[in-house]
Every structure is written in structure tokens, then in C-alpha cells.
Amino acid sequence: MAEEKKFSGSNRPARKQSVPERKELPASQRRHAAKLSNDAKPNTNGRPRPNVNEGGQNARRNNNSNGSRPNGQGGQNNNRRQNNNRNANANTGRPMMREKKSWSTKPREGQINYSAQKDDSLKEYVSENNKAKQAKQQAAQKPAAKKPAAKPAAAQTVAPAGQAKTDGNAGTGRFGGSLASGNNSARNNTRKRNTNGTGQQTPRRNDKPHGSKKARRIAAKQAPKKPVTVRKEQPLPEVLEYKVGMNVQDLAKLLHRDATEIIKKLFLLGVVTNQNQSLDEDTIEVLAADYGIEAKQKEEEDVADIDRFFDDETINEEALEPRAPVVTIMGHVDHGKTTLLDYLRKTNVTAGEAGGITQHIGAYQARLNDKLITFLDTPGHAAFTEMRARGANVTDITVLVVAADDGVQPQTIEAINHAKAAGTPVIVAVNKIDKEGANPEQVMNELMAHDLVPEEYGGDTIFVQISAKFGKNVDQLLEMILLEADVLELKADPTQPARGSVIEARLDKGRGPVSTVLIQQGTLHVGDPIVVGNTYGRVRTMTNEKGHDIDAAKPATPVQITGLNEVPLAGDRFIVMADEKTARAAGEERAKRAREEVRNAGSVVTLDTLFNTMAEKAMKTVPVIVKADVQGSVEALTGSLKKIEVDGVRVDVVHSAVGAINESDVSLAEASGAIILGFNVRPTPFAKSQANNDKIDMRFYSVIYDAIDDVTAAMKGQLEPVYEEKVIGQIVVKELFKFSKVGTIAGASVEEGKITKDSKVRIVRNGTVIYDGALASLQRGKDAVNEVKFGYEFGFTVNKFNDIQPGDTVEAYIMEEVKPK
Numbered sequence: 001m002a003e004e005k006k007f008s009g010s011n012r013p014a015r016k017q018s019v020p021e022r023k024e025l026p027a028s029q030r031r032h033a034a035k036l037s038n039d040a041k042p043n044t045n046g047r048p049r050p051n052v053n054e055g056g057q058n059a060r061r062n063n064n065s066n067g068s069r070p071n072g073q074g075g076q077n078n079n080r081r082q083n084n085n086r087n088a089n090a091n092t093g094r095p096m097m098r099e100k101k102s103w104s105t106k107p108r109e110g111q112i113n114y115s116a117q118k119d120d121s122l123k124e125y126v127s128e129n130n131k132a133k134q135a136k137q138q139a140a141q142k143p144a145a146k147k148p149a150a151k152p153a154a155a156q157t158v159a160p161a162g163q164a165k166t167d168g169n170a171g172t173g174r175f176g177g178s179l180a181s182g183n184n185s186a187r188n189n190t191r192k193r194n195t196n197g198t199g200q201q202t203p204r205r206n207d208k209p210h211g212s213k214k215a216r217r218i219a220a221k222q223a224p225k226k227p228v229t230v231r232k233e234q235p236l237p238e239v240l241e242y243k244v245g246m247n248v249q250d251l252a253k254l255l256h257r258d259a260t261e262i263i264k265k266l267f268l269l270g271v272v273t274n275q276n277q278s279l280d281e282d283t284i285e286v287l288a289a290d291y292g293i294e295a296k297q298k299e300e301e302d303v304a305d306i307d308r309f310f311d312d313e314t315i316n317e318e319a320l321e322p323r324a325p326v327v328t329i330m331g332h333v334d335h336g337k338t339t340l341l342d343y344l345r346k347t348n349v350t351a352g353e354a355g356g357i358t359q360h361i362g363a364y365q366a367r368l369n370d371k372l373i374t375f376l377d378t379p380g381h382a383a384f385t386e387m388r389a390r391g392a393n394v395t396d397i398t399v400l401v402v403a404a405d406d407g408v409q410p411q412t413i414e415a416i417n418h419a420k421a422a423g424t425p426v427i428v429a430v431n432k433i434d435k436e437g438a439n440p441e442q443v444m445n446e447l448m449a450h451d452l453v454p455e456e457y458g459g460d461t462i463f464v465q466i467s468a469k470f471g472k473n474v475d476q477l478l479e480m481i482l483l484e485a486d487v488l489e490l491k492a493d494p495t496q497p498a499r500g501s502v503i504e505a506r507l508d509k510g511r512g513p514v515s516t517v518l519i520q521q522g523t524l525h526v527g528d529p530i531v532v533g534n535t536y537g538r539v540r541t542m543t544n545e546k547g548h549d550i551d552a553a554k555p556a557t558p559v560q561i562t563g564l565n566e567v568p569l570a571g572d573r574f575i576v577m578a579d580e581k582t583a584r585a586a587g588e589e590r591a592k593r594a595r596e597e598v599r600n601a602g603s604v605v606t607l608d609t610l611f612n613t614m615a616e617k618a619m620k621t622v623p624v625i626v627k628a629d630v631q632g633s634v635e636a637l638t639g640s641l642k643k644i645e646v647d648g649v650r651v652d653v654v655h656s657a658v659g660a661i662n663e664s665d666v667s668l669a670e671a672s673g674a675i676i677l678g679f680n681v682r683p684t685p686f687a688k689s690q691a692n693n694d695k696i697d698m699r700f701y702s703v704i705y706d707a708i709d710d711v712t713a714a715m716k717g718q719l720e721p722v723y724e725e726k727v728i729g730q731i732v733v734k735e736l737f738k739f740s741k742v743g744t745i746a747g748a749s750v751e752e753g754k755i756t757k758d759s760k761v762r763i764v765r766n767g768t769v770i771y772d773g774a775l776a777s778l779q780r781g782k783d784a785v786n787e788v789k790f791g792y793e794f795g796f797t798v799n800k801f802n803d804i805q806p807g808d809t810v811e812a813y814i815m816e817e818v819k820p821k
């Protein structure tokens with residue numbers, strides 16, 4: 001049962017200590033008490049009655065704070081419990097939710113204890129009041145007591161710890177059982193409210209405090225505080241692995257600490273920051289040191305760096321297997337490289353080649369005694385120097401073809417140097433030994449001067465005399481290659497994801513970018529996500545050199561693949577990635593960086609480069625756009641064009657790509673004033689008509705030499721004309737004729753050569769040039785003439801010079817344009 005509290009008018013606490021002593025209640029209070037006494041009748045309708053008039057002045061004053069929120073539920077107001085209960089609505093059994101002041105039932109020191117005073121009227125009042133109160137409480141408890149009994153479980157659930165329970169414990173709770181009685185009790189017990197396990201009911205939407213500001217403030221003070229979530233204390237990590245730029249929140253997670261704790265710590269360390277501010281390396285390290293742990297900067301993986309897969313040897317020694325040697329054939333033009341490969345492949349590439357030059361790198365495999373040899377078909381023309389160099393970089397062995405009837409030539413030496421630079425052993429194939437005039441001994445002697453000493457002369461270079469045309473000793477050459485490969489112990493790990501290099505790439509009309517790649521490590525599978533140079537994709541199809549579809553390719557195998565987004569460059573490296581997403585990210589990042597590189601290279605001017613840049617700007621350029629059928633040709637042509645040496649003029653390749661000449665090429669040509677050079681390609685119909693309209697110069701070639709010659713001529717035409725002085729005649733002044741109208745006319749004779757009307761004249765007196773200028777008039781007799789030849793006499797005047805004397809000699813000369821060499 002609810003603890004019964006006496007509410008007596010005489011029990012009214014003093015609001016101030018200095019309340020004057022009174023013998024009896026004032027008339028007004030007695031009147032009020034009497035009114036209350038009348039009101040304090042049991043509530044028969046079961047509904048809560050407002051307590052506005054209950055409790056006399058106290059009750060009225062407390063009415064303001066009789067909100068819906070239980071006061072002191074959170075257990076903060078234990079010391080006020082009695083007051084609350086005293087102030088509880090007697091009708092409802094509900095506690096006074098808020099109070100304006102903490103009232104004590106016991107008089108404090110210096111206070112007057114009204115209750116102790118003898119006052120019969122008050123006693124009477126109290127007794128009546130108590131009876132009325134009891135009656136009211138009993139009436140109020142009746143309906144409330146039913147519901148909790150009907151739903152004890154619910155009541156158990158909702159009754160927070162420390163609150164009165166509605167069963168047999170009613171009246172012993174914090175609110176003296178008031179929760180268990182009346183309508184509040186019924187509501188609280190029938191509706192589940194989330195207590196979040198804290199014992200505190202979560203506030204309802206309308207649980208706003210009412211009353212004056214002050215009342216709200218006090219209520220807020222007394223309101224149960226939100227439970228503080230206690231972070232599970234986890235131990236600090238041994239090492240703080242951080243990234244530069246992390247903020248306090250990030251570090252808080254890593255350190256298992258509260259962000260505010262870190263902010264405080266940093267503040268004490270002299271760093272004022274907030275949760276979101278990025279922190280530098282030093283700050284993070286100092287913080288870690290303060291926590292007494294080690295800080296280690298996390299190395300961010302550069303997804304675009306595919307070279308690391310080539311540098312970091314992650315090869316499993318146990319998985320290594322012997323692989324085919326990769327052989328590059330090098331040599332001077334027409335010494336028989338293609339014929340040798342032809343023989344090996346039993347095809348006839350030579351006949352189909354325009355201009356008789358191999359235009360791009362191909363790769364093929366030859367088999368001898370069940371052993372494979374991979375050949376890279378590198379061209380011999382000087383234009384392909386870069387490609388040869390690239391070929392040598394993926395090469396294990398270089399076969400140097402030297403025609404026995406032609407001997408060592410410039411490109412033979414160049415090939416030797418490339419092989420030396422790449423560190424690959426050289427096997428010399430002395431070719432065309434079938435030919436009349438072939439002198440293999442001579443070739444051997446010449447090569448010895450380049451450190452290629454035959455074994456029979458005590459050196460370590462293998463020489464094989466062959467006839468590629470007739471296949472003589474070609475098998476012997478293959479044997480020697482395999483022998484050398486054995487010495488090199490060539491092995492690879494086929495178990496890892498494939499990586500290698502692009503040998504050749506082109507754009508196929510139907511299949512998109514088609515690339516010949518050489519696998520250097522691992523096994524390449526159809527479907528592999530792949531990054532190639534600055535592009536990426538998934539291996540859609542894979543074919544071997546015979547054009548057969550294959551599913552997997554092991555190390556040292558050249559295969560043609562499709563499925564890339566763009567045409568890569570010959571020599572680009574490729575790597576198979578874990579998934580397509582990573583491949584895409586890497587490819588896109590690489591492409592972005594490549595674009596930035598190009599942009600920066602074109603625009604950055606530093607003080608160091610300023611002079612050069614200015615000088616460069618003063619140069620005349622021949623802008624060209626190069627389009628070709630294969631990447632190798634693009635590179636060969638652009639490389640050759642850049643090497644053209646004409647003083648004061650350089651080629652500016654504004655764009656180069658594989659594929660037909662399209663509209664965007666024509667637009668670019670118009671914008672940049674470029675000539676379009678098409679190598680084995682033609683324009684699309686649209687591009688053709690656009691080029692006609694825009695008067696764009698498009699030229700088509702199938703031989704690189706022709707393209708280079710044309711551009712060289714164009715470049716020479718671009719040069720400023722150079723003039724040289726050419727003396728055409730010697731004249732001696734004989735006498736002077738003075739005319740008032742025209743001035744002095746010199747009479748002279750042509751002693752050597754001639755003089756023309758356009759001649760310039762240099763007047764020399766006593767060996768000194770006294771005047772250099774142009775003729776004003778040239779005449780014979782009274783007639784003006786264009787030219788006076790040797791032996792004739794004539795008259796002349798000089799522009800702006802009137803001091804000519806008999807005996808002066810005159811050099812007649814002209815400025816003649818000199819063609820650039």
C-alpha cells in the first residue's frame with residue numbers, strides 16, 4: 001500500500017527561515033483547508049481527478065509541476081522521495097512530477113514546527129483530511145490493482161529497477177506505490193516502454209516539460225540523466241599502423257580509445273585539433289609515443305605500379321620448369337632475317353612485304369626434337385632501331401644474321417651493340433653461303449673486331465654457316481640455339497599469374513585491339529583480368545602462332561589475345577590481376593598518369609628550360625599526324641620522322657595511332673595545320689570528304705622511305721631562304737655627265753661579266769668600299785636598258801649616292817637564294 005503521508009496545513013514548511021511565529025493559522029488558510037477537506041472525497045468514477053485544489057496552497061503551487069514525467073524515477077531524488085510522495089496526487093496516486101523546491105517535512109533549525117503547535121482546529125482538519133485521503137487512495141487503487149494482477153509479466157517487464165512493482169510490492173517503491181495505483185499505474189503497466197535495459201523509460205514524444213522556464217530548468221536538472229555508454233576498454237595495439245592524413249576518429253578506432261581522449265592527449269601535447277582534422281606523420285607518431293606504442297606508416301599499395309610484379313621476384317623455386325628460349329634475329333637490311341624465319345615457319349612473308357622490308361615484330365615458335373624455340377621477328381631497317389632494342393630486352397639469345405657476300409655492315413654493328421647492352425649471348429648465322437662470292441671467313445674476321453670470336457679461334461661465339469634460302473644448316477643453327485639455352489638454364493614458374501610483354505598490337509576492325517604478347521612468367525588463361533601498359537581488359541580469346549584457339553599459355557609462348565579496351569604499345573608490360581575491378585582500377589590510373597605526363601611535358605616551363613623553350617618556339621615545325629596499320633609501323637615512322645635533321649626545322653608528331661584516318665584526325669589536322677601521313681591505311685569516307693572540304697593534306701604510303709623523303713622535302717621547303725652574294729660584273733667609271741634635271745650620270749664600261757638593272761653595286765675607291773647600294777638607272781645612250789654586257793659602255797646612276805668619281809671601280813652583284821643541303 002502506498003505510504004500514507006500526512007498533509008496538514010499546520011505542516012506547511014516555512015519558505016523562509018524568518019517566518020514570523022504564529023499562534024494559529026490565519027483565517028485565509030483555515031478557509032482553504034476547509035475547502036480542501038470538502039474536496040478530498042473519494043473519486044468514485046475511477047478517473048483521475050486533477051489535484052489542482054488538493055493540498056491547499058502547496059498543492060496548488062505544485063500543480064504546475066504535475067507533468068506527465070515521473071520525477072526522480074532515475075533515482076536521483078531519493079532524498080526527495082518523501083516530498084514527492086507527499087505531493088503526490090491523492091486521487092491518482094501519481095507522484096508530483098516536478099517540484100519547484102525541495103521541501104522537507106522536518107523543520108529545519110530555526111524553523112517553526114507548526115505541527116508541534118497546539119491547534120485543535122488543525123488537528124480536526126488533519127484527521128478529516130487523512131480520512132478523506134485514505135478513502136480516495138483506496139478508491140483509486142481498486143481499478144489499478146486489477147490490471148497488474150492480470151498481466152504480471154508485463155508489469156515485471158516494464159517496471160524499471162528501483163521502481164515500485166505493481167504486485168505485492170506496491171507501496172514499497174520509490175514513489176510509495178503510487179505507480180501501482182491510479183491510471184498512470186494502469187498505463188505504465190499495460191504498455192511496454194523501452195527501457196533500454198537501463199531501468200529508465202525512454203521519454204515519450206509528448207513528454208515535454210511544462211511550466212515556466214524555471215520549472216523546466218529544474219525539471220531538466222532533476223530529470224534522469226542519459227545513461228553513459230561505457231566503452232569496452234580494449235588493449236592498445238602493439239603497433240599503430242597509420243596512414244598520413246588520418247584524423248582523430250580514424251586513430252580512435254585503431255587505438256581502441258575514445259576520440260575525446262585522443263583530442264585531450266593531443267591538446268596536452270600541444271596539438272589543437274578536432275575529430276575530423278587530418279593529422280600529419282609527426283603528430284601521429286608523437287601520439288603513438290605518448291601511448292607508449294610503436295607507430296608504423298602503412299605502405300600504400302600503388303595499384304598502378306605493375307612494374308613491381310616484375311621487380312619483386314616472387315618466383316617459387318620449387319615450381320620452376322624449363323622453358324623455351326626466346327630468340328631475336330638481328331642483322332643488316334637484306335641479309336636474310338625474314339628468309340630464315342620464313343624457312344622456319346614454312347610461310348612466305350617476304351613476298352607480301354611492301355618495299356621488301358619487314359614492317360613489324362612478329363613472334364613464332366619452331367620445334368626441333370620436341371623442343372621449342374620462340375623467335376621474335378625483328379626488322380632490320382634502321383627505322384626499327386627502337387623495336388629491335390625492345391626485342392632484345394625480352395630476348396635470351398640473339399641470332400646475328402650476316403650475309404656472307406656482304407659482310408659486316410652498319411646495322412650489323414648496331415645489332416651487336418644492342419645485344420651487348422641487353423646482355424644476351426650472340427650466335428652468328430653467316431648467311432647466303434650458297435651465293436657466289438660468299439666469303440664466310442671474311443665475315444668471321446670482321447666480327448672478331450667486334451669481340452665476337454669464333455670458338456675455333458679460341459673465343460666463345462658460335463658461328464653457323466647457313467643458307468636461309470635453301471635451309472642449309474638451319475637445323476644445326478637450331479641445335480646451337482638449344483645448346484646455348486641449356487647453358488643458360490632457362491626456367492620459369494608456370495604456377496603464378498601470367499606476366500610478360502607486348503610484341504605487337506593493332507586494331508582489328510571486327511575483333512578490336514589485337515595484341516601479340518610473350519608470356520615471361522606464369523600461365524595466361526582465357527578470362528584472365530589483365531592490365532597491359534596503360535590499358536586493361538579480360539582475355540577474351542587467345543590464339544597461338546598457327547591461329548589455333550588455346551585456353552592457356554605457358555612461359556615463353558607468344559600468343560595473340562583480344563579483349564583489351566585499347567591498343568597497347570609494343571614493348572608494354574602486362575600482368576594478370578586478381579580480379580577485373582583491380583585490373584580496371586590499375587589500367588585507368590595508368591592511363592590517367594600517362595595523360596598527365598604528356599600534358600606536363602608539353603606545358604611545364606622552368607627557369608632552367610625557359611631559354612630552350614623560347615629557342616624551340618622560334619623554330620619552325622612541320623606538324624604531322626601519323627596513322628598506320630600496326631603499332632610497330634606507327635613507332636617506326638614517328639621515330640624516323642623525329643630523326644630527320646634539317647637545320648632550324650623539326651617534325652612535330654601531334655598525334656599517332658593505329659587505325660584508319662578518321663574525322664577526329666582531320667579535325668586535329670585542321671586545328672594544328674598538320675599533314676596526315678597514312679601508312680598502309682586509308683581514310684574513312686567521312687574523313688575523306690571532310691579533308692577535301694578543309695583542304696587537309698593527306699598522304700598515303702606503303703614504304704616508310706617514301707614517307708620520310710616526302711617529309712624531308714617539305715621540311716626543307718619550310719626553311720627561310722638563304723641568300724648568297726654573287727658578283728656578276730666589274731665596271732670602271734670613265735667620266736661624269738652632269739645634268740641639271742637628273743644629276744650626275746657616270747659613264748662606265750663593263751670590264752668583266754655584266755651589269756643588270758636589279759644589280760646591287762659596291763663602289764670601291766682606292767681599295768676601299770665607299771658605298772654599297774642599289775642602282776637607280778641603267779642606260780645606253782638615252783635609252784634605259786635591263787642589262788649591259790661585257791665590253792660595252794653605258795651610263796648609270798646610284799640610289800642616294802652622288803659622289804661617284806672617274807676611276808672608281810664598281811662591283812655589280814646580286815643576292816642569290818641558296819637551296820638547303
Ligand SMILES: Nc1nc2c(ncn2[C@@H]2O[C@H](COP(=O)(O)OP(=O)(O)OP(=O)(O)O)[C@@H](O)[C@H]2O)c(=O)[nH]1
Nearest residue numbers: 333334335336337338339357358380432467468469
Ligand atoms: N641466295 C640466297 N639468297 C638469300 C638467302 N637468304 C635471303 N636471301 C635473299 O635476300 C633477300 C633479302 O632477304 P630478306 O629475308 O628479306 O632479308 P631481311 O634481312 O629480312 O631484310 P629486311 O626485312 O629488309 O630487313 C631476299 O631476296 C632473299 O631471297 C640465302 O641464304 N641465299
